[in-house]
Amino acid sequence: MLKNRIIPCLDVKNGRVVKGINFVDLKDAGDPVEQAKIYSDGGADEICFLDITASNENRDTIYDVVERTSKKCFVPLTVGGGVRSIDDINKLLNCGADKVSINTAAVENPKVVLDSSKKFGSQCIVVAIDAKKNGDKWEVFTHGGRNNSRIDALEYAKKMEDSGAGELLVTSMDRDGTQIGYDVDLMNKIASKVNIPLIASGGVGNLDHLVDGIKLGNASAVLAASIFHYGKHSVREAKEYLDSKGIPVRI
Amino acid sequence: MKVTIVDYNSGNISSVINSFKEVAKDKVNIEVTSDLGKIKSSDKLVLPGQGSFKSCVDALNKIDGLTETLNEFAINNKKPLLGICVGLQMFADVGYEETETKGLGWISGRVSKIDNQNGKYKLPHIGWNQINIIKDSKIFKDIKNNSHMYFVHSYEFVPNDNSVIVATTDYSSNIVCSVEKENIFGTQFHPEKSDKIGLKIIDNFINL
Numbered sequence: 001m002l003k004n005r006i007i008p009c010l011d012v013k014n015g016r017v018v019k020g021i022n023f024v025d026l027k028d029a030g031d032p033v034e035q036a037k038i039y040s041d042g043g044a045d046e047i048c049f050l051d052i053t054a055s056n057e058n059r060d061t062i063y064d065v066v067e068r069t070s071k072k073c074f075v076p077l078t079v080g081g082g083v084r085s086i087d088d089i090n091k092l093l094n095c096g097a098d099k100v101s102i103n104t105a106a107v108e109n110p111k112v113v114l115d116s117s118k119k120f121g122s123q124c125i126v127v128a129i130d131a132k133k134n135g136d137k138w139e140v141f142t143h144g145g146r147n148n149s150r151i152d153a154l155e156y157a158k159k160m161e162d163s164g165a166g167e168l169l170v171t172s173m174d175r176d177g178t179q180i181g182y183d184v185d186l187m188n189k190i191a192s193k194v195n196i197p198l199i200a201s202g203g204v205g206n207l208d209h210l211v212d213g214i215k216l217g218n219a220s221a222v223l224a225a226s227i228f229h230y231g232k233h234s235v236r237e238a239k240e241y242l243d244s245k246g247i248p249v250r251i
Numbered sequence: 252m253k254v255t256i257v258d259y260n261s262g263n264i265s266s267v268i269n270s271f272k273e274v275a276k277d278k279v280n281i282e283v284t285s286d287l288g289k290i291k292s293s294d295k296l297v298l299p300g301q302g303s304f305k306s307c308v309d310a311l312n313k314i315d316g317l318t319e320t321l322n323e324f325a326i327n328n329k330k331p332l333l334g335i336c337v338g339l340q341m342f343a344d345v346g347y348e349e350t351e352t353k354g355l356g357w358i359s360g361r362v363s364k365i366d367n368q369n370g371k372y373k374l375p376h377i378g379w380n381q382i383n384i385i386k387d388s389k390i391f392k393d394i395k396n397n398s399h400m401y402f403v404h405s406y407e408f409v410p411n412d413n414s415v416i417v418a419t420t421d422y423s424s425n426i427v428c429s430v431e432k433e434n435i436f437g438t439q440f441h442p443e444k445s446d447k448i449g450l451k452i453i454d455n456f457i458n459l
Contacts, residue, residue: 002422003379003399040446045379071269076401076444093263098444120262121302123375123403166375166403197373220373250379250399 003250004214005045005221006238007078007199008228010035013052015061019229033068039228040073042235045250047073048101048223051081052144063095070096080128080169089116093124101126101169104142107149107156110163117164126199127165129153131186132173138186145173153186154193161194168194169223171202179205179226187217199223207233207241214247254457255282255293259317260310262301267335270443271297274453287320295459296324300337304346304362304406307337308354318355325357329434333390333456339430339437340408348406358432360410365423372423374405380420382440388417388431390438390455398448400428400440408439 011018016030028034036047047069051062059082066079079092080101089100105112106127117125130145131138131153138153157168170190172183182200191198197220200213204224213222227233239249254275256267264283271281282289290296298321300307311317325332334342343354346362354362367374379399384391400420407426410416418429420440428439436456442449 001381002376002402005378070265071273074266074270074273074444074450075446094265096265096269098263098266119302121306122405123301123377124263167377195367195370195373196375197377220378 001248003045003248004219004242005199006210006235006242006249007046007048007221007223008039008044008235009048009050009201009223009225011052011225012049012062012065012081013054014058015065018052019226032065033072036069036077037072039235040075043239043251044075044235045221046076046078048078048080051079053082063091066092066095066097078126080126085112086116086119089120089125093120099124099126099167101128103128103130106160107140107142107151110159113160113163113165117166122164122166125165126167126169127160128169128171129157129160129190130171130173133183133186141173145176154189157190157194161196165196167197167199169199169201173202175203176201178203181205181209182213182217182219182222184212184217187213187219191218197221207238210238210242211245211247214242215245252294252457253280253282253292254295254297255284255290256297256299257290257317257321258283258285259314261299261307261337264299264301266441266443267297267299270450270453271457274450274457279457285314285317287316290317290320290324293324293330295330295456296321296332298332298334298338298341300335300339300341302337304337304340304348304354305350305352307341308346308352311341321355325435331434331456331459332436334435334437335443336404336439336441339439340406342430342435342437343408343410346406357435358410358415358430359412360408362406362408365405365407365426368423375403376405376422376426377403380422380440382418382420382428383425384418386417386431388429388436389459390431390436390452391417391429392455394448394451394455399445400438400442400449401444401446402428402440404439408437
């Protein structure tokens with residue numbers, strides 16, 4: 001049976017982790033490689049890096065991080081943030097990323113998704129959708145949540161599937177950072193609309209929220225950042241909890 | 252000993268390279284090349300493959316003499332070869348991704364789309380799934396039945412002769428996830444991304 005995945009996400013800025021794990025045995029708490037290794041040793045099903053480097057001159061730092069991580073972690077590695085072109089994707093894959101997530105560029109130029117999935121295969125193209133509720137629908141935002149594209153998130157999700165996306169990483173902007181749980185209504189609506197796997201993101205504050213993301217949101221995978229940081233919960237605890245709730249996980 | 256990862260522009264092979272180097276350490280020489288001479292002189296070959304069946308076959312054919320060299324290595328000289336993902340699928344006679352495409356024809360069979368039962372199952376089949384080992388294989392030495400492996404694929408290899416099947420995985424139906432025919436080995440899952448247990452399979456192959 002296919003297992004639901006737990007994906008810890010690390011925000012990386014200028015090659016360093018922002019909001020990292022607060023573990024005593026860490027030599028360098030800011031090094032993404034060390035943190036990724038702790039997660040993969042702890043049973044993470046995948047690792048996600050979100051590059052939030054703002055300036056172009058520091059963009060190259062992520063390549064070095066990906067390269068070093070892929071030599072130490074032997075679970076899938078997804079990298080997102082600032083991915084604009086086929087060339088960016090190519091560079092990340094060459095450094096050892098297994099999947100690349102595309103956000104703003106996919107909205108502005110959906111052909112990037114079409115072309116990259118043709119060139120590299122759908123299996124490595126993840127489209128990240130940042131959605132915010134407006135009335136009874138959700139709208140897609142770009143540029144790290146700053147710009148409203150006014151595009152309907154459900155229709156957009158379907159369009160991205162048709163363009164060749166292998167997975168969707170859906171973040172509820174209303175919930176992101178709130179720790180009150182995923183927007184399971186949004187997740188469920190998108191999951192029912194498409195036939196590709198959905199990764200739920202945004203709003204996890206406790207382990208029950210992970211359960212909800214899968215049971216109510218119908219997500220194939222759940223992504224979380226802060227609950228795994230500062231040692232609040234380990235990935236293993238999360239998996240044991242999901243297992244106790246009858247959710248199939250890899251233990 | 253020299254193990255060569257065949258680099259034929261089949262997409263992203265960095266993870267395959269990293270995992271083989273991690274397992275080999277300094278004991279075994281891992282080479283990554285499309286050079287026919289170097290491939291011929293290798294002791295073992297790894298045939299990776301990502302993207303579509305057609306794109307991988309096209310990429311193989313683009314390198315003059317590569318298919319013949321692989322045939323000589325695996326079929327005539329019977330030296331060990333491991334195909335991963337589309338690398339395994341290419342063992343078949345024919346694949347149906349994008350369009351009907353002729354494979355290497357090493358293990359008789361076809362590659363067709365996984366039946367998602369009208370949307371009941373998501374495709375691609377992405378994530379960790381347990382494998383049912385149905386036959387002893389040298390590459391599964393010390394691997395427990397029901398171990399988890401990492402999968403990413405929408406197409407499955409359907410061999411004509413079931414005796415080549417070493418392991419299956421349950422997704423919509425029993426999908427063939429590992430085959431062995433004499434010196435030819437293949438995994439549909441990605442051992443290079445399947446954590447320590449996956450590295451053990453790579454280790455088994457290197458130590459054949």
